[in-house]
Amino acid sequence: MRFKVSHTTRYKYAAPASESFAELRVWPRDSESQKIISRELVIKPEVRADHYLDYFGNHVEFFSIPFRHSEVRVISEAEIETFPYEPRPAVLDTPIGEARQIYNSTLFRLFEYLQPTELAPLTPARKKIRKVFFHETQPIGEALLKLNQWIFKTFEYKPGVTDVSTPLDDVIKNKRGVCQDFAHLMLAILRSHGIPARYVSGYIEAFDPEKTDPELIGAAASHAWVEVFLPGGFWWGLDPTNNQAAGERHVKVAVGRDYNDVAPMRGTYKGALDQQLQVMVSLTRTANATT
Amino acid sequence: MLQSADQPNHFRDYSASHRDEAFAGNAVAQPYQAIVKALNDCSAHELKVRQQRLDRAAAELGIQFALPGERSREAIDWKLDLFPRVLSAEDWDVISRGVIQRAQAFNAYISDIYHEQKILSERVLPFELPLRDPAFHRSFSGIESHGGRYCLTGAFDLVRMPDGEWQVLENQLATPIGVSYILQNRRLLAQCFPELFATMNVAPVASFSTYLTEALRAQTDVANPNIVLLTRGETNQTHFEEGFLARHMGISLVRPADLLVRDSYVYLKTIRGLERVDVIYRRVESSTVDPIATAGTSFEGVPGLVNVIRKGNVSIVNALGSGVADNRAILRYSDRIIGYYTGRRAILPTAPTYHLSDHDQRDYVLENFDSMVLKPVQDHASLRKRLGFKGLLDSPAELKRLAKQYPEYCVAQPVISPSQLPRFRGGDFSPHTVFMRAFFILGEEPVVLPGGLTRQTSRHHRSGRLSVYAEGMKDTWAPAEAVIDRDIPITKTITGERISIGSRTAESLYWAGRYLNRAENTARQFNTLENLRWDQLGLMDQQAYWPLLQAIAAANSHKYAKRKRMPRDTLKFSTQLVLDPSEAASVNACVLSAQFNLGAVRSAISPECWQTLRELAIYLGNQSRGRVTRSKLRESSDQVVSEVARFQGLAERTMLHDDAWQFYRIGGFLERALGVLYLLEVALPRAAETYRADDEESTDLTALLRLNASLDAYRREYRSRAYLDRVARLLLLSPNNPSSVNYCVRNVRYAIGTLSISGERDVGEGVVAGIDALISYLESLPINHMFPSPVPGLDAGGSSEESPSVKPNVIKKQLNALTKELEKLHENIEDVFFSHQHVYARSPVLFES
Known part of the structure; x- marks a missing residue:
């Protein structure tokens, strides 16, 4: 499928700020499941952006606005083609026990995706969630989908009740949150069971124009899900917010250990403490690819 | 060694252990013979006088370099023993070669960890140790350092074992403290006891700061580069060390707020304008230099700095994240690391270190627990933050807790009994255990500071770790003939003319001036009105004076300024005007703001001024607590008027x-x-x-x-x-x-x-x-x-x-x-x-x- 993505971030300051600095991770990355056809970044007021690839291979753009301004607008636009990309059934049938052994043999590259992080600590998941998700003999694919579904069913999607600083403990206790919380929760559960997984930020298409399926959640802003490392080297995207595997309607932007590694915009400014943030994301399907 | 009968022997009752460096059995070890003789040439009284002189000079330094206005409790407790440590030519040869070899190996290690991680993929050491290190920041990956120098300067903590072997106890490659102490100790001893220096040709230490300047200079291709020392200047210790270094090296001492990133370059803000910075000598923790590059840090730091470094538009020394070499978990693998990167055997062995996440090692530590010292893998706050660990990790009990809860972040080293040296105290010499920190510069021509920072252990030694204070220090001598002269061309500093002050200092003083004036103004106006109303005007209707009060409120951007009618509760209004610290425009708040501004630039004001202001702020703080009465308000504003006047007078009289x-x-x-x-x-x-x-x-x-x-x-x-x-x-x-x-x-x-x-x-x-x-x-x-x-x-x-x-x-x-x-x-x-x-x-x- 082909999409046009537009991701606008707008900061409006109550009093003019004298300087703003920010690091962006809003440039979708190429992968087996998607190809970036074109990409453009517009910053208003107009300033140049520097680019580099980070530790996790994400595109990072940095800009600074060194003069007085009362508004910053960052518009990231891209055209992307996504492809169906699914693990082989044989991989999904691998028993958990066997998968763990395979992980142990390639632990060096997976180590960081098994460690606790500030936003996805393992202790709350270990202590507060009694449910057993993984049995040695169970096929990994089935177990993962069950976990995905359990989060979807147990936790209520409720925007506004949590933010980045909400500890995982509270999310587990109150049983509600947004895609970001569900992704962190799933990461914590997976990692505490020795299954390597990473955080994905991206976009999702809410309505399928060709079908009448119910709306998918998470399209209004950046979306988040997880990728699990399957034996053989396949990173399998799972979206607990929508109870499904990530598919052609998911556009991947950046990956990391948790949200902190992929934050779409991290910045500071000098000025009055009063600011308004507005984020708009649109993902529109364009004419089917001709190629 | 024979002594003539009439000569004193201060070491007659000295009971040297087998660990003593200076005395082996009854004989004086060769390097110390001249010193012992020189000391015996002095009477007991003379020695006491010299030590007193040293103590006085050291105390003066402590005062001179303490932050102005601080309590003496936090002042620098500087003690220098008159008995120096003398290193033999053989010892110095091993130390200097070993230090450089080790520095080069760990420099390569830092570079590797932030690039290919070859040492990990080749399984030379367990990958989880570096990957779990809280000092390893992924956001600094892939950043090149000029000339491949990731730890241009650093130190190693060494001990001399009883058999004469030198061992490395810890790496100190991030921002070790101590060079200024070495330089000052040499100066103090040479001034107070010059005769001692006649016994031997001692290698000078003072040129180390010049070498460091040259090495920093070489970290950029810019001719006549602008070099700054970046500090947070929080403690007396750093205030002294960094202030001293900056002055000796002729570079500016700056705080994060002095720097500004513009168009991919970093500038020093001065009242003359922006000066481009080419090299930053970093004395702050890597994770706090840029709030944008490192998630979760507060808003201190220089936003955008890491991007400038990444682009190569400024050099930072040591490289960001160089602290990965201080990870105590990898100490055990030091020999392998040195072998892997240098292809040679390690010259200096490393003290045995056990990692508690390894079952066998942990069992060993538990079996020998009484003779072990626990240490966290890193000293940084970032470790505590990552683990959510409440304690400060500075007591044995807390370290035990760490070892139990997070063994993977804990190491153990056997309690060691390193060498001892005589220490003069109370008119006598007695043996005392010593540690040493050896400093190096890894420039084009590597240099090791001849000597080092020798410290006497303290009974209250923090869980066996080194602290600068310990129980005093010793000047440390390396024989000049054992030190290879480095023929480093010294560049004349052309920028000695940098007389303009930093914008941050100017701005702080400007605002302090404004706030103090506003406080005084409001206080005086309030008093005037109070007096007018009650003393002079008798029964005059208060309402008639509302416009004037309102005008005062307006002058202080108070919210009552817009009210047409007088508030019913004038006491409340007056309190808000005078004492309420939460009212941004109140007299109290203004004094606090002035204090806040001056607190950030304390070296620019006199201690007398600072003290006056602090006392006023404390007074107002006390006044604002409890029930506020009209007379209390009058009394407070009277006090403000006179104290601000006193401050102005003091400032006029005592400030440059x-x-x-x-x-x-x-x-x-x-x-x-x-x-x-x-x-x-x-x-x-x-x-x-x-x-x-x-x-x-x-x-x-x-x-x-x-x-x-x-x-x-x-x-x-x-x-x-x-x-x-x-x-x-x-x-x-x-x-x-x-x-x-x-x-x-x-x-x-x-x-x-x-x-x-x-x-x-x-x-x-x-x-x-x-x-x-x-x-x-x-x-x-x-x-x-x-x-x-x-x-x-x-x-x-x-x-x-x-x-x-x-x-x-x-x-x-x-x-x-x-x-x-x-x-x-x-x-x-x-x-x-x-x-x-x-x-x-x-x-x-x-x-x-």
């Missing part, structure tokens, strides 16, 4: 009258001018409305003069009752009245004129031109038109029958415009000297319609 001082004055005068104008803006149109020229005495006008501390000035100047035009003239135009707008603005102009900012970038010129325009605007105000003389008979020879028409609206408009211009002057000063917006902003145009 340099640029920093001028900014304090500029802030003060500007604030006073604004304060007068804000008051006049409200009071003059009101007074004009009710003003009748034939009134016997305008109480409003008299009060207005009093509020501006100008009643006496008026009487001297005019020897008449208060007339509207005369009051206006005195408060707006008088060149002699310290409370007039004109007087204040002229003083601002004078102060700016004295700044040493002339030269190629005379940024002050525009500001001065602006002030000149403002003064001529002020002086050409149509006062006669705004306030037609009520006594034309006296002034113009006309008839007093023609009632002049006073137009309050015109007055208001004129004063308003004037206030706007003054506020613009503030913005202009801010843009040019502090925030450097003028680089981008168009030059401000005065009096645009």
Whole structure:
């Protein structure tokens, strides 16, 4: 499928700020499941952006606005083609026990995706969630989908009740949150069971124009899900917010250990403490690819 | 060794253990023979005198370098023992070669970890140890360091074992402290006991700071680079070390707020403008240099700095994240690391270290727990933050807890019994265990500081770790013949002329001047009104004075300023004006703000000033607690008036009258001018409305003069009752009245004129031109038109029958415009000297319609 993505971030300051600095991770990355056809970044007021690839291979753009301004607008636009990309059934049938052994043999590259992080600590998941998700003999694919579904069913999607600083403990206790919380929760559960997984930020298409399926959640802003490392080297995207595997309607932007590694915009400014943030994301399907 | 009978032997009762470096059995070890003899040449009394002299000189240093105004508890407790440590030529040969080898290996290690991680993929050491290290920041991956130098300078903590073997206890490659102490110790001992230096040709240490400067200089291709030392300057220890180094190296000592990133370059903000920075000597933790590059850090740091470093537009020393080499978990693998990167055997062995996440090692540690010292893998706060660990990790109990809860972040080292040396105390020498920190520079020609920082262990030794204080230090001698002379060309510093002060200092003093003036102003005005109402006016209706009180509120941007009627609870209103610290404009809040601003630049003000201000702030803090009464308010504001006056006097008398001082004055005068104008803006149109020229005495006008501390000035100047035009003239135009707008603005102009900012970038010129325009605007105000003389008979020879028409609206408009211009002057000063917006902003145009 082909999409046009537009991701606008707008900061409006109550009093003019004298300087703003920010690091962006809003440039979708190429992968087996998607190809970036074109990409453009517009910053208003107009300033140049520097680019580099980070530790996790994400595109990072940095800009600074060194003069007085009362508004910053960052518009990231891209055209992307996504492809169906699914693990082989044989991989999904691998028993958990066997998968763990395979992980142990390639632990060096997976180590960081098994460690606790500030936003996805393992202790709350270990202590507060009694449910057993993984049995040695169970096929990994089935177990993962069950976990995905359990989060979807147990936790209520409720925007506004949590933010980045909400500890995982509270999310587990109150049983509600947004895609970001569900992704962190799933990461914590997976990692505490020795299954390597990473955080994905991206976009999702809410309505399928060709079908009448119910709306998918998470399209209004950046979306988040997880990728699990399957034996053989396949990173399998799972979206607990929508109870499904990530598919052609998911556009991947950046990956990391948790949200902190992929934050779409991290910045500071000098000025009055009063600011308004507005984020708009649109993902529109364009004419089917001709190629 | 034989002693003549009449010569004292201070070491007769010295009981040397087998660990003693200076005494082996009954004999004096070779390197110490000359020293022992020299000491025995002195009488016991003489030794005491010398040690006292050393103690006095050291104490003076401690005072000299302590942060001004701090309690002595936090001051530097500097102790230097008169018995130096003497290293043999053989020892020094091993140490210097071993230190350089180890430094080179760990330099390669840091580079590897932040790039290919070959040492991990080749399984030379367990990958989880570096990958779990809280000092390993992924955000610094892939950043190149000039010349591949990731730890240009650093240190290793060494111990000499009883068998004479030197071992490395810990790596200190991030920001180790100590060089300044070594340099000062040498100077102190040479001054207080020069005879000792006749015993041996001691390798000098002072050139180390010059080598360091040269090495920093070589970290950029820019000719005559601008090098700064980046500090947070929090503790006395760092304040001393870094202040000393910066001065010795001739580089600027800066804090994060002194630096500014613009267009992918980093600049030092000075009152002369922006100076590009080429090399940053970093003395702050990597994770705090840039809030954008490192998630979850607070807003300190220099936003955007990491991007500049990544682009290669500034060099940072040591490289960001170099602390990965200090990870204690990898100490066990030091030999492998050295072998892997240098292809040679390690010259210096590393003390045995056990990692608690390894089952076998943990079992071993548990079996020998009583002879083990627990240590966290890193000392940083980041470790505690990552684990959510509440304790400070500085007591054995807390370390035990860490080992239990997070064994993967804990190591153990056997308690070691390293060498001992005589220490002079209470007239006697007794043996004392010593540690040493050896410093290196990994430049084009690697250098090891000849000697090192030898410290005597303390009984209260923090869980076996080294601390700079310990129980005093020893000067450490390396024989000059064992030190290879480095023929490093010394570049003459051309930039010694950097006399301009940093914008941060200027800005802090400017705001301190403004806040203190505002506090004093409000306090005095409040008192004046209180006195007017109760003492002079008796039963005068309070309501009549509301406009004046309101004017004071307006002058202090208080929310009551907009109220038409007097608040019912005047006590509450008065409290908010005077004592309430949460009211941003209250006297109390202003004093606190002044204290906050000066606290950040304490080295720029005198201790006396700081003490006065602190006492005032504490006094107001106490006054604001508990029940507030009217008399308490009067008492408080009285105190503020007199204490601020005391502060001003002290500042005038005890502070250097340099640029920093001028900014304090500029802030003060500007604030006073604004304060007068804000008051006049409200009071003059009101007074004009009710003003009748034939009134016997305008109480409003008299009060207005009093509020501006100008009643006496008026009487001297005019020897008449208060007339509207005369009051206006005195408060707006008088060149002699310290409370007039004109007087204040002229003083601002004078102060700016004295700044040493002339030269190629005379940024002050525009500001001065602006002030000149403002003064001529002020002086050409149509006062006669705004306030037609009520006594034309006296002034113009006309008839007093023609009632002049006073137009309050015109007055208001004129004063308003004037206030706007003054506020613009503030913005202009801010843009040019502090925030450097003028680089981008168009030059401000005065009096645009």
